[in-house]
Amino acid sequence: MAETEPTEEETPEGLLGWCLVANVAREVVRGEGGLDIQHGTKHFRTGALLWLPPVRWDPGHGRWPAVGRHRGNSRRYVHMIVRADDLENFRVKGVYSEALVRGLNGWDHDPTAPRTLQNPWTRERAQSRADGCNHLSEPLFIEGRKYAHPRISVPNPPPAEIEIEGETLHLARYGTRGAHYSRTPPPAEWIPEIPEP
Structure with missing residues (x-):
């Protein structure tokens, strides 16, 4: 079976940076005692791919800023705070889209440098975080x-x-x-x- 991920030495053409990603969990627990089980969150569908920029400020215990395509409008990226418990399958993916860079940069986005991530992950740091999050x-x-x-x-x-x-x-x-x-x-x-x- 061929390896799908690029090696450390090679950089894929068009790569703008690396990012930690995760999917919205199949079952999201809500309510007192965790008895209310929902599919997806209010803003994201089950299985939605969320891009997780490095945290520069603390959004609260067990919460993470995330960029993804909204349930109501799947054409645009939105920036939301999500619960870490609502995410699964953490891994590293390459960023190739200027629209995604704009979403990941948020308020810090520089229109004169539309292909530059303002707060990028290194591939090693993102992989280390993904491994830690996937540890059951x-x-x-x-x-x-x-x-x-x-x-x-x-x-x-x-x-x-x-x-x-x-x-x-x-x-x-x-x-x-x-x-x-x-x-x-x-x-x-x-x-x-x-x-x-």
């Missing part, structure tokens, strides 16, 4: 705490038991919002005794 891990919640543990995540699927700060925690439930652990072990499964004939 889940937030860890401990009973009695409202928010996820700030420094610890668990693999997907999560283990039945985990030890944190010398304390053994037991998996209580696992859902779209992460793994919830309890200090009390689960009840032992009762297996009825079958009398011998």
